[in-house]
Amino acid sequence: xDFHVPTSWDQALAVKxxxxxxVPVAGGTDVMVELNFDRRRPPALLDLTRxxxxxxxxxxxxxxxxxxxxxxxxxxxxLGAELPGLAMAARTVGSPQIRNRGTAGGNLGSASPAGDCxxxxxxxxxxxxxxxxRGVRRVxxxxxxxxxxxxxxxxxxxxxxxxxxxxxxxxxxAKIGPRNAMVIAVTAFALALHPERGRVGTGIGxxxxxxxxxxxxxxxxxxxxxxxxxxxxxxxLPESLVTEFGNRVRAAASPIDDVRGSADYRRHVLAxxxxxxxxxxxxxxxxxxxxxx
Amino acid sequence: xRIELTVxxxxxxxxxxxxxxxxxxxxxxxxGLPGSKNACEQGECGxxxxxxxxxPVCSCLVAAGQAAGREVTTVEGIGSGAxxxxxxxxxxxxxxxxxxxxxxxxTPGLIVSTHDLLERNPRPTxxxxxxxxxxxxxxxxxxxxxxxxxxxxxxxxxxxxxxxSAERTGGSR
Numbered sequence: 001x002d003f004h005v006p007t008s009w010d011q012a013l014a015v016k017x018x019x020x021x022x023v024p025v026a027g028g029t030d031v032m033v034e035l036n037f038d039r040r041r042p043p044a045l046l047d048l049t050r051x052x053x054x055x056x057x058x059x060x061x062x063x064x065x066x067x068x069x070x071x072x073x074x075x076x077x078x079l080g081a082e083l084p085g086l087a088m089a090a091r092t093v094g095s096p097q098i099r100n101r102g103t104a105g106g107n108l109g110s111a112s113p114a115g116d117c118x119x120x121x122x123x124x125x126x127x128x129x130x131x132x133x134r135g136v137r138r139v140x141x142x143x144x145x146x147x148x149x150x151x152x153x154x155x156x157x158x159x160x161x162x163x164x165x166x167x168x169x170x171x172x173x174a175k176i177g178p179r180n181a182m183v184i185a186v187t188a189f190a191l192a193l194h195p196e197r198g199r200v201g202t203g204i205g206x207x208x209x210x211x212x213x214x215x216x217x218x219x220x221x222x223x224x225x226x227x228x229x230x231x232x233x234x235x236x237l238p239e240s241l242v243t244e245f246g247n248r249v250r251a252a253a254s255p256i257d258d259v260r261g262s263a264d265y266r267r268h269v270l271a272x273x274x275x276x277x278x279x280x281x282x283x284x285x286x287x288x289x290x291x292x293x
Numbered sequence: 294x295r296i297e298l299t300v301x302x303x304x305x306x307x308x309x310x311x312x313x314x315x316x317x318x319x320x321x322x323x324x325g326l327p328g329s330k331n332a333c334e335q336g337e338c339g340x341x342x343x344x345x346x347x348x349p350v351c352s353c354l355v356a357a358g359q360a361a362g363r364e365v366t367t368v369e370g371i372g373s374g375a376x377x378x379x380x381x382x383x384x385x386x387x388x389x390x391x392x393x394x395x396x397x398x399x400t401p402g403l404i405v406s407t408h409d410l411l412e413r414n415p416r417p418t419x420x421x422x423x424x425x426x427x428x429x430x431x432x433x434x435x436x437x438x439x440x441x442x443x444x445x446x447x448x449x450x451x452x453x454x455x456x457x458s459a460e461r462t463g464g465s466r
Contacts, residue, residue, distance in 0.1 A: 001311065001312050001313050002312070003294060003312030003356070003358040005358065005361075025356055025359070027354070028354040028355055028356055028359065029336055029354050031356075032315060032336075032353065032354040032355070032356060033334070033335040033336065033354070035313045035315075035356075036315060036334040036335065036353060037334065037335070041313075045312055045313065045356060045358070047356065047358060047359050049359050094336065094428065095336075095339060095427050095428020095429075096349060096406065096409075096424075096425060096427070096428055097336065097339060097342055097349050097350050097351045097406070097428045098336055098351070098354075098428065100348045100349060100350055101350050101351075101354060101355075180427065181424075181427030181428065182337055182427065182428065
């Protein structure tokens with residue numbers, strides 16, 4: 001097995017172009033498990049931990065450009081105010097040791113339906129920056145996943161960064177698991193309120209072949225909030241609205257039965273998580289007004 | 294491949310390392326440092342926790358090649374002095390004194406995680422301790438003695454810091 005150690009982004013792309021079957025490794029929290037258990041014997045590893053460009057957090061065109069190699073710990077400590085949904089999700093990943101190593105790039109690259117980064121990135125309309133020696137392209141997170149553990153990444157491409165708009169309203173993330181640490185989500189849900197454009201963003205985890213948005217639920221809730229003038233009045237949400245939102249989020253899922261939970265349970269949980277996160281986020285939206293007044 | 298790195302302050306090297314092997318394997322099987330324990334090999338149990346460039350990580354999830362040129366501190370490197378003059382770190386002493394060492398398998402990882410917690414936060418609350426140690430599993434029994442050890446290690450550490458600064462300012466009065 002070869003071990004490639006590029007020390008710049010250009011070098012990393014050149015290695016990937018020359019060795020498309022080299023497996024990128026950053027935090028190692030997925031790749032090393034497969035190697036340790038003999039599940040995978042790639043011809044080469046491409047170590048990305050010495051590429052300084054990947055560890056950067058920049059501001060580009062009013063958006064945050066989160067380097068693919070930034071570990072979860074830094075999302076929590078550096079980006080909690082601007083990307084609260086992502087920071088909340090990062091806090092639920094594994095354990096401190098895992099959060100010190102695991103990266104958004106690795107999470108996206110593995111493309112697990114259960115990846116904790118994915119729901120908040122979907123809810124906030126993030127884009128994945130993908131690069132190869134052929135050039136750079138940007139793909140909305142909602143179009144990045146093509147199936148369980150499959151994505152639009154070509155063999156010569158690497159994930160460079162994620163572009164996310166800083167929050168303009170409250171964001172929430174909730175995840176169901178048997179305990180508070182070291183669990184893969186049985187089901188997860190992220191919600192982002194975008195009051196400036198009267199929209200609601202959603203992201204579903206672990207309840208479909210890929211992470212996905214609940215588009216119909218987003219349209220429904222955004223429409224109702226605008227029609228009733230609730231964004232401005234910040235009145236309490238009618239119970240029926242919250243319930244219907246939960247039902248439409250549930251309808252957007254297509255979960256499977258597996259060792260972690262049944263499909264029925266996942267559907268049920270998703271409606272509950274959707275109602276809860278909406279209630280929490282709306283309370284936060286209302287209290288920002290109280291403080292401003 | 295040949296790997297050179299610094300382990301517990303000493304330059305070490307190993308030849309014929311398979312690039313896909315873990316830092317844990319390198320430490321235990323090639324460098325003769327069995328302190329870090331090999332249990333789950335998937336980052337679930339924390340018994341292989343070491344500092345990598347000052348950050349606690351599961352050494353089973355670091356490819357040996359990724360550790361080349363880096364600084365690693367294992368449980369063997371926590372504490373001060375060497376040989377006869379070797380002194381336990383307050384964290385290690387607190388684990389022994391509070392009976393937080395049972396079968397001992399999870400202890401090295403817990404020592405490193407606790408050491409890191411107290412470096413960052415000398416006076417952690419119980420929820421903070423629980424969150425910081427959430428990646429270290431003990432299968433002997435409950436975690437009460439471990440929590441006691443962390444609390445008393447925090448106190449002992451603060452006492453050491455206080456007496457050191459008192460000495461520096463010319464005694465306690």
